[in-house]
Amino acid sequence: MITAAPQEREHYLNASHGLKSWLLTKDHKRIGLLYLATITLFFFIGGAFATLIRVELLTPQGNLVSSETYNKLFTMHAVSMIFFFLIPSIPAVLGNFFLPIMIGARDLAFPRLNLLSWYLLVIGGAFSLFAMIAGGVDTGWTFYTPYSTTYSNSWVIATALGIFIAGFSSILTGLNFIVTVHTMRAPGMTWFRMPLFVWANYATSLIQVLGTPVLAVTIVLLFLERVFHLGIFDPARGGDPVLFQHLFWFYSHPAVYIMVLPSMGVVSEIISTFSRKAIFGYAFVAFSSVAIAVLGFLVWGHHMFVSGQSLYAGMVFSFLSYFVAIPSAIKVFNWTATLYKGSISFQTPMLYAFGFIGLFTVGGLTGLFLAALGMDIHVTDTYFVVAHFHYIMVGGALMGYLGGMHFWWPKITGRMYPEGWAKLSALVIFLGFNLTFFPQFILGYLGMPRRYHVYPAEFQVLNVLSTAGASVLAVGYVIPMIYFIWSLRYGKVASANPWGATGLEWKTSSPPPVHNFEETPVVTHEAYDYASLMAEEVEVG
Amino acid sequence: MADHAPAETLALRVQFDTEAQQKDASTLGMWLFLITEIMFFGGMFTVYTVYRSWYPDVFAIASSSLNEIIGALNTGVLLLSSFTMVMAVRAGQLGQRKAILIFLILTLLFGGIFLGVKGYEWNQKFEEHHIPGQAAFHLEGVAPSDQGHAQLFFSIYFAMTGLHALHMVIGVGILLTLIVQARKGRFSASYYTPIDVTGLYWHFVDVIWIFLFPLLYLIDRHLVK
Amino acid sequence: MSDPHEQTHIDSVGSYVKILLALLVATGVTTAVARLDLGAFNTVVALSIASVKMLLVALFFMHIRHSNKLTKLVVAGGLLWLAILLLLTMTDFATRGILGVPGK
Ligand SMILES: [Cu+2]
Numbered sequence: 001m002i003t004a005a006p007q008e009r010e011h012y013l014n015a016s017h018g019l020k021s022w023l024l025t026k027d028h029k030r031i032g033l034l035y036l037a038t039i040t041l042f043f044f045i046g047g048a049f050a051t052l053i054r055v056e057l058l059t060p061q062g063n064l065v066s067s068e069t070y071n072k073l074f075t076m077h078a079v080s081m082i083f084f085f086l087i088p089s090i091p092a093v094l095g096n097f098f099l100p101i102m103i104g105a106r107d108l109a110f111p112r113l114n115l116l117s118w119y120l121l122v123i124g125g126a127f128s129l130f131a132m133i134a135g136g137v138d139t140g141w142t143f144y145t146p147y148s149t150t151y152s153n154s155w156v157i158a159t160a161l162g163i164f165i166a167g168f169s170s171i172l173t174g175l176n177f178i179v180t181v182h183t184m185r186a187p188g189m190t191w192f193r194m195p196l197f198v199w200a201n202y203a204t205s206l207i208q209v210l211g212t213p214v215l216a217v218t219i220v221l222l223f224l225e226r227v228f229h230l231g232i233f234d235p236a237r238g239g240d241p242v243l244f245q246h247l248f249w250f251y252s253h254p255a256v257y258i259m260v261l262p263s264m265g266v267v268s269e270i271i272s273t274f275s276r277k278a279i280f281g282y283a284f285v286a287f288s289s290v291a292i293a294v295l296g297f298l299v300w301g302h303h304m305f306v307s308g309q310s311l312y313a314g315m316v317f318s319f320l321s322y323f324v325a326i327p328s329a330i331k332v333f334n335w336t337a338t339l340y341k342g343s344i345s346f347q348t349p350m351l352y353a354f355g356f357i358g359l360f361t362v363g364g365l366t367g368l369f370l371a372a373l374g375m376d377i378h379v380t381d382t383y384f385v386v387a388h389f390h391y392i393m394v395g396g397a398l399m400g401y402l403g404g405m406h407f408w409w410p411k412i413t414g415r416m417y418p419e420g421w422a423k424l425s426a427l428v429i430f431l432g433f434n435l436t437f438f439p440q441f442i443l444g445y446l447g448m449p450r451r452y453h454v455y456p457a458e459f460q461v462l463n464v465l466s467t468a469g470a471s472v473l474a475v476g477y478v479i480p481m482i483y484f485i486w487s488l489r490y491g492k493v494a495s496a497n498p499w500g501a502t503g504l505e506w507k508t509s510s511p512p513p514v515h516n517f518e519e520t521p522v523v524t525h526e527a528y529d530y531a532s533l534m535a536e537e538v539e540v541g
Numbered sequence: 542m543a544d545h546a547p548a549e550t551l552a553l554r555v556q557f558d559t560e561a562q563q564k565d566a567s568t569l570g571m572w573l574f575l576i577t578e579i580m581f582f583g584g585m586f587t588v589y590t591v592y593r594s595w596y597p598d599v600f601a602i603a604s605s606s607l608n609e610i611i612g613a614l615n616t617g618v619l620l621l622s623s624f625t626m627v628m629a630v631r632a633g634q635l636g637q638r639k640a641i642l643i644f645l646i647l648t649l650l651f652g653g654i655f656l657g658v659k660g661y662e663w664n665q666k667f668e669e670h671h672i673p674g675q676a677a678f679h680l681e682g683v684a685p686s687d688q689g690h691a692q693l694f695f696s697i698y699f700a701m702t703g704l705h706a707l708h709m710v711i712g713v714g715i716l717l718t719l720i721v722q723a724r725k726g727r728f729s730a731s732y733y734t735p736i737d738v739t740g741l742y743w744h745f746v747d748v749i750w751i752f753l754f755p756l757l758y759l760i761d762r763h764l765v766k
Numbered sequence: 767m768s769d770p771h772e773q774t775h776i777d778s779v780g781s782y783v784k785i786l787l788a789l790l791v792a793t794g795v796t797t798a799v800a801r802l803d804l805g806a807f808n809t810v811v812a813l814s815i816a817s818v819k820m821l822l823v824a825l826f827f828m829h830i831r832h833s834n835k836l837t838k839l840v841v842a843g844g845l846l847w848l849a850i851l852l853l854l855t856m857t858d859f860a861t862r863g864i865l866g867v868p869g870k
Contacts, residue, residue, distance in 0.1 A: 105556065110566070176570075179566050184566070213577040218584060229675075230674060230699065232588060237692050238689045242858070243855075310858045312857065317854075520558075580847060586852065609797055620790060624782060626827070631776060745828075751820055752820070759797065
């Protein structure tokens with residue numbers, strides 16, 4: 001194992017210098033960091049919109065912004081957070097950095113394509129940012145026709161074009177990952193020795209490759225209708241706006257799994273590492289990722305129960321939706337079984353993993369309420385739905401992302417983050433999150449509709465609670481920003497394997513050399529083989 | 542392999558161990574890309590299926606206003622270009638540099654002819670006022686109340702043939718690059734992957750047209766006569 | 767996944783010419799058949815001929831004949847997903863209005 005001091009040793013961060021060496025890099029690790037900077041920017045932009053929304057909702061009257069502005073706020077919050085933060089988050093940052101290392105490869109299969117993918121995200125982001133600055137977009141992130149094609153006077157095309165371009169970034173990243181997993185595994189790295197994080201990213205990539213093109217063509221049709229008046233979804237000519245919704249949700253339901261599957265992969269790594277046990281039922285957890293990816297494509301119509309879709313289609317989609325719960329539940333049960341009789345330590349990543357399991361479970365179970373045809377009609381377009389998907393996308397996806405950032409921060413930077421502050425902020429985030437979004441379940445059940453900034457006075461208490469929670473949450477997000485940056489200079493120097501974990505990424509130095517390993521690793525153990533690792537430690541020790 | 546890996550070549554980039562591994566990766570990458578293309582066009586085939594099932598009679602009349610003989614001949618041109626493309630790949634396999642160049646140029650030529658004919662057909666539509674969204678739109682033989690449905694047919698026609706043509710234009714661009722490289726003698730029997738994967742792309746675009754032709758030109762022609 | 771045969775398989779010019787001729791003939795046939803009244807079978811015939819043409823191009827020009835299992839799986843997967851998109855969308859459009867309830 002390498003123990004030389006990091007400042008003397010050459011690694012991917014100090015191998016070359018200057019802006020050009022970053023902007024033209026083909027190193028998957030540096031590209032991962034470029035993504036990190038980009039999506040962090042969009043996280044704070046989306047966060048700023050969320051702040052304005054929550055401040056507006058403090059009072060029942062719409063006295064901070066106009067209705068039009070409010071429409072733009074929630075639209076741009078969602079566009080920033082979904083397309084430019086959550087979708088690229090774990091795959092493009094942590095996946096980019098660690099997927100090749102975890103299978104013992106020197107890089108992704110197509111490094112130039114990888115760099116191009118980042119530029120596409122930046123260009124797409126620039127278009128959407130331009131639209132936000134120029135006057136914003138007010139259609140909702142779903143761009144439903146005919147409002148988006150005919151009536152909206154906002155920057156629909158610039159925003160949609162931005163999403164279209166960012167979509168190709170997502171497609172190409174997925175394509176790169178799939179090819180890498182198939183062709184670049186190190187000797188001995190069989191499919192069933194791959195870490196579950198790699199399996200999760202592989203399954204995610206399948207969705208990116210199969211789903212995103214349908215979003216792309218839907219945006220093209222929207223563009224043709226708005227700009228060239230082709231009227232493909234225009235009811236005046238016999239077209240059907242519900243058809244637009246079918247195409248949109250064919251991508252956008254699976255897109256939820258693009259956000260949450262990689263988090264599940266992170267959680268598997270963390271749970272195993274900090275209970276020092278192999279993941280219970282490894283093969284089931286691996287296959288459940290693929291099962292979620294596949295089943296996720298069969299359920300999109302549950303977003304359209306009140307759209308005018310046929311009742312029979314609604315029944316089919318409602319029925320199929322329940323099947324997605326099975327592989328999700330398998331994961332939760334297997335993580336819990338892994339903890340059983342493990343030697344558990346409560347480091348920060350583990351706190352996030354626990355947070356993920358709890359919040360994802362709440363989000364998933366309320367998802368079952370919503371998949372039930374009759375129940376959904378009652379709560380459609382209420383805050384119940386808002387709360388549900390924030391439990392999945394913030395409570396689930398974002399918790400996993402933050403857990404992964406803490407888990408791998410020592411490897412990425414060669415420095416430890418301050419454990420005390422990190423634990424504190426994890427706790428603040430968990431409490432702030434629940435205070436923000438739990439009241440919204442009640443609000444929705446009581447009948448408060450989403451996307452309105454004026455509401456009856458009796459809903460004010462719960463809204464004030466939610467806004468208070470959002471303030472706590474904001475503090476929770478700012479603390480890690482500060483200590484991560486602080487740690488780059490003042491953090492304790494990290495060893496190659498600070499957690500005593502088994503993955504290949506911990507067998508190379510921190511930070512890793514340019515081509516990841518001094519020599520190509522040969523894999524002789526199953527994944528998470530803590531049993532024999534601990535046996536070795538006993539022998540040596 | 543250590544950091545000081547041997548200088549990388551076109552046929553063996555630094556991230557790969559063997560040339561065969563790199564070729565496998567390129568081929569798989571292109572096939573996955575074609576899958577994304579299937580889904581991209583798939584969205585439009587879905588739109589087509591829905592509206593044709595809703596308005597079969599109007600679609601039959603609108604379809605019959607296209608000239609199917611020109612369509613069939615143009616299909617033949619495109620099939621010819623696929624043939625010359627596969628011959629270019631074959632020349633690559635055999636390392637025949639001159640033949641590579643000739644067949645790539647022929648493919649480019651046939652592709653260009655296809656696009657030219659397509660442009661002519663589009664121009665016809667403008668002259669016949671078969672442009673959806675324009676006030677002057679009128680399709681003969683369709684009741685005034687159904688003119689909207691006829692517009693939907695032409696919307697689909699322009700969207701599908703337009704995006705197909707866009708893919709052809711991109712293909713032509715790639716072919717031009719290949720021709721420049723082939724002139725420099727960059728390809729050989731041990732390195733012709735770019736020709737190979739371009740071939741896959743070109744044939745795929747051909748396959749899309751193989752379906753567009755009957756779906757757009759040949760709908761229920763017998764009903765209309 | 768590397769298949770040593772993949773590199774060595776070089777088809778003859780004659781086989782490619784034969785495929786080209788078959789494709790051109792099929793194009794002629796489908797254009798001619800469109801003029802006959804086969805009822806609902808016009809669409810079936812047109813799509814069948816198109817599928818045969820697709821198979822010829824894919825198997826011979828795109829060399830799927832010589833490809834490894836993974837490539838075949840990728841292609842099959844793509845077609846399956848296209849079928850999912852079409853079929854599940856059509857569950858809606860094929861059953862609209864059956865109940866006679868407006869909006870369902
Ligand atoms: Cu959904």
